[in-house]
Amino acid sequence: xxRTVTIEPVTRIEGHARITLQLGxxxxxxxxxxxxxxxxxxxxxxEGRPYREMPAxxxxxxxxxxxxxxxxxxxxxxxxxxxxxxxxxxxxxRIMNLAQLTQSHALSFFHLSSPDLLLGWDxxxxxxxxxxxxxxxxxxxxxxIRLRQIGQTIIETLxxxxxxxxxxxxxxxxxxxxxxxRDAMLGLIPEGLEIAKRTYxxxxxxxxxxxxxxxxxxxxxxxxxxxxxxxxxxxxxxxxLRIKDAQGRIVEDMVPPIEYERLVGEAVEDxxxxxxxxxxxxxxxxxxxxxxxxxxxxxxxxCGTPYADVALAEFRMLQETGPITSSFHYHYARxxxxxxxxxxxxxxxxxxxxxxxxxxxxARSNRYEGIGxxxxxxxxxxxxxxxxxEGLINWVNLIIATGHNNLAMNQSIRQVxxxxxxxxxxxxxxxNRVEAVIRCFDPCLSCASHAFGQMPLSIELRDAAGxxxxxxxxx
Amino acid sequence: MPPPANxxxxxxxxxxxxxxxxSAREDETIIxxxxxxxxxxxxxxxxxxxxVWGACRLCLxxxxxxxxxxxxxxxxxxxxxxxxxxxxxxQRYRRTIVELLFAERNHVCSVCVSNGHCxxxxxxxxxxxxxxxxxxxxxxxxxxxxxxxxxLDHDRCxxxxxxxxxxxxxxxxxxxxxMGRGSDCRVITDxxxxxxxSETCTSCGKCVQVCPTGALVKQGTSxxxxxxxxxxLPILARRRHTI
Ligand code: SF4
Ligand code: SF4
Ligand code: FES
Numbered sequence: 001x002x003r004t005v006t007i008e009p010v011t012r013i014e015g016h017a018r019i020t021l022q023l024g025x026x027x028x029x030x031x032x033x034x035x036x037x038x039x040x041x042x043x044x045x046x047e048g049r050p051y052r053e054m055p056a057x058x059x060x061x062x063x064x065x066x067x068x069x070x071x072x073x074x075x076x077x078x079x080x081x082x083x084x085x086x087x088x089x090x091x092x093x094r095i096m097n098l099a100q101l102t103q104s105h106a107l108s109f110f111h112l113s114s115p116d117l118l119l120g121w122d123x124x125x126x127x128x129x130x131x132x133x134x135x136x137x138x139x140x141x142x143x144x145i146r147l148r149q150i151g152q153t154i155i156e157t158l159x160x161x162x163x164x165x166x167x168x169x170x171x172x173x174x175x176x177x178x179x180x181x182r183d184a185m186l187g188l189i190p191e192g193l194e195i196a197k198r199t200y201x202x203x204x205x206x207x208x209x210x211x212x213x214x215x216x217x218x219x220x221x222x223x224x225x226x227x228x229x230x231x232x233x234x235x236x237x238x239x240x241l242r243i244k245d246a247q248g249r250i251v252e253d254m255v256p257p258i259e260y261e262r263l264v265g266e267a268v269e270d271x272x273x274x275x276x277x278x279x280x281x282x283x284x285x286x287x288x289x290x291x292x293x294x295x296x297x298x299x300x301x302x303c304g305t306p307y308a309d310v311a312l313a314e315f316r317m318l319q320e321t322g323p324i325t326s327s328f329h330y331h332y333a334r335x336x337x338x339x340x341x342x343x344x345x346x347x348x349x350x351x352x353x354x355x356x357x358x359x360x361x362x363a364r365s366n367r368y369e370g371i372g373x374x375x376x377x378x379x380x381x382x383x384x385x386x387x388x389x390e391g392l393i394n395w396v397n398l399i400i401a402t403g404h405n406n407l408a409m410n411q412s413i414r415q416v417x418x419x420x421x422x423x424x425x426x427x428x429x430x431x432n433r434v435e436a437v438i439r440c441f442d443p444c445l446s447c448a449s450h451a452f453g454q455m456p457l458s459i460e461l462r463d464a465a466g467x468x469x470x471x472x473x474x475x
Numbered sequence: 476m477p478p479p480a481n482x483x484x485x486x487x488x489x490x491x492x493x494x495x496x497x498s499a500r501e502d503e504t505i506i507x508x509x510x511x512x513x514x515x516x517x518x519x520x521x522x523x524x525x526x527v528w529g530a531c532r533l534c535l536x537x538x539x540x541x542x543x544x545x546x547x548x549x550x551x552x553x554x555x556x557x558x559x560x561x562x563x564x565x566q567r568y569r570r571t572i573v574e575l576l577f578a579e580r581n582h583v584c585s586v587c588v589s590n591g592h593c594x595x596x597x598x599x600x601x602x603x604x605x606x607x608x609x610x611x612x613x614x615x616x617x618x619x620x621x622x623x624x625x626x627l628d629h630d631r632c633x634x635x636x637x638x639x640x641x642x643x644x645x646x647x648x649x650x651x652x653x654m655g656r657g658s659d660c661r662v663i664t665d666x667x668x669x670x671x672x673s674e675t676c677t678s679c680g681k682c683v684q685v686c687p688t689g690a691l692v693k694q695g696t697s698x699x700x701x702x703x704x705x706x707x708l709p710i711l712a713r714r715r716h717t718i
Contacts, residue, residue: 048615048617048618049586049618050618050620050626050628052588052695052696052697052698053586053587053588053698055697055698056585056586056697056698057586060585060586166590166697166698166699166700169697169700170697174697174700362695364694364695390618390619390620390621390671391620391694392618392620
């Protein structure tokens with residue numbers, strides 16, 4: 001008899017998710033699916049609205065990475081205006097993006113993942129959380145809180161608001177930076193960098209303990225997609241798209257982001273509200289790829305900042321050759337990126353032109369289609385709008401990081417389930433590892449489910465003979 | 476209304492508002508006397524310099540000896556009046572009116588260009604609206620973005636008709652009108668043509684400045700950037716009346 005094990009909800013992921021494991025006759029896992037039950041329909045309700053509302057509208061798809069949506073959206077609007085924004089405006093936007101990266105990665109690593117890493121997957125769930133970490137490793141927990149605070153303070157200093165700043169506007173930013181604010185932000189960086197280095201050094205000592213997890217956490221080969229600078233280095237705000245394969249061969253390079261549709265197709269599956277992007281030339285579902293910290297570091301020749309480049313070299317040594325394949329190393333990559341973000345913010349804030357008053361280009365819409373691509377903490381974020389003559393939106397497509405990773409997440413869950421879940425023994429540890437593999441990707445599900453209209457969610461589970469053994473309906 | 480320049484034989488009356496004994500000219504309205512004496516009364520359709528409309532009912536006050544409530548903007552003072560401006564009953568009514576305004580159209584303040592500079596938001600704060608107790612209508616409304624310089628978003632319109640009056644009375648263009656009844660009611664330009672095609676609109680921007688919400692705004696503004704300036708209005712209004 002087939003049995004279905006449903007883990008619900010996956011705790012400590014933003015938004016809601018459900019995983020279903022299909023068990024076969026002999027109790028082995030036959031299929032694993034990561035479902036999305038939350039619907040937010042953003043693409044639909046943006047229609048008819050002035051394009052200038054899009055940054056604020058889309059920033060509300062997520063309370064965790066609003067800055068990323070703000071940037072991608074404003075970049076799409078810049079494209080609609082057909083302006084190139086003043087260099088200082090661009091640098092200021094970059095700083096905000098890096099501050100966002102810092103706070104988001106800190107949240108992911110310290111608050112969401114460190115309980116598993118430090119206390120073990122098999123620890124009692126009542127202690128396997130940030131409070132448990134506080135008891136066992138108070139210094140680390142404190143570091144995490146402080147690092148997140150530093151990122152948020154920088155966002156707040158720039159944008160006036162932590163969660164939904166409106167300072168980034170089409171054409172640049174609305175206000176130049178003052179000397180006082182610049183100095184205040186610069187003052188925070190050394191402490192942040194100390195914390196980042198300390199945590200990184202500590203985490204390196206932990207990594208060997210997780211060889212087993214590293215081998216089973218989404219270690220199948222996939223492509224990697226990310227932005228890179230024109231020189232092929234780490235990039236989070238602009239640049240070009242690059243795709244590497246699992247052997248480290250560059251299959252696409254220096255593709256202007258506005259040509260993303262040449263690379264990325266989007267498939268639809270009826271078990272999920274989330275779309276399934278894939279690399280077009282490889283077809284669906286063969287064109288599976290990953291985005292985010294792991295992909296960015298795999299794709300980059302270098303970070304371009306001193307300490308992060310050392311860390312990047314060490315990151316590359318996690319595996320003998322080729323790009324790092326295990327999704328477990330997303331955690332590692334996040335720590336490298338935090339170091340990079342802090343070093344880069346320091347550099348940008350010291351830029352002699354950073355206090356320039358010209359930070360905004362003014363224009364009205366000069367084309368019908370705008371595309372904005374930026375790297376969110378979780379991966380490449382794409383905003384694509386079409387407007388009418390009057391500047392009102394008539395079509396929107398958003399591809400978010402969690403969407404890009406959708407195929408890879410499903411594949412990874414299956415892989416972990418194969419290795420850890422034995423139908424006869426359902427210990428907390430097994431289930432937790434399935435959850436934990438998803439947490440490697442750090443999906444932000446509330447914003448990953450923006451794709452469809454009023455489809456009610458209905459899931460059917462069938463046994464080997466095709467009989468429905470369970471049905472779930474929602475909406 | 477601004478007083479005509481040399482009006483003969485205006486008498487002075489005495490009245491009591493919220494326990495204060497006050498004197499006022501007999502041609503003044505209750506809201507004018509309150510404003511002169513720093514007695515706060517919420518209002519929306521009323522705007523100094525424009526004719527009185529009396530439609531929003533936010534300025535309702537209680538008159539001693541009478542159960543019917545009076546709109547302070549459209550009621551003249553009279554000798555011996557005893558007026559209450561802020562009773563529990565009035566607060567309840569005002570709060571309900573503001574809630575109904577929010578429920579009628581789609582006010583999404585967080586993405587609105589007027590966020591933080593909006594009279595409807597201020598009213599909501601003043602009247603203690605922390606949530607809306609009636610269901611939102613969620614009807615869909617169009618945006619008219621056809622004008623070179625300005626934009627009309629019916630979603631944010633509260634039908635105060637300030638735009639209609641300023642355009643007619645101050646600018647003299649009479650581009651704006653009100654069309655339809657009940658929930659179909661909306662402001663229109665010319666004969667319900669796109670604003671950008673209007674032959675009467677002089678693009679003076681007065682309607683945008685007097686609009687209390689994010690319904691009429693300048694093109695090119697982003698969220699929270701639309702700040703209105705209404706200082707011109709009393710000055711222009713006075714000039715018109717002295718010519
Ligand atoms: S007009 Fe005022 S109340 Fe309406 S959405 Fe805009 S800010 Fe909010
Ligand atoms: S557009 Fe503005 S001024 Fe005109 S009626 Fe609507 S809210 Fe009032
Ligand atoms: S202000 Fe008196 S009715 Fe509107």
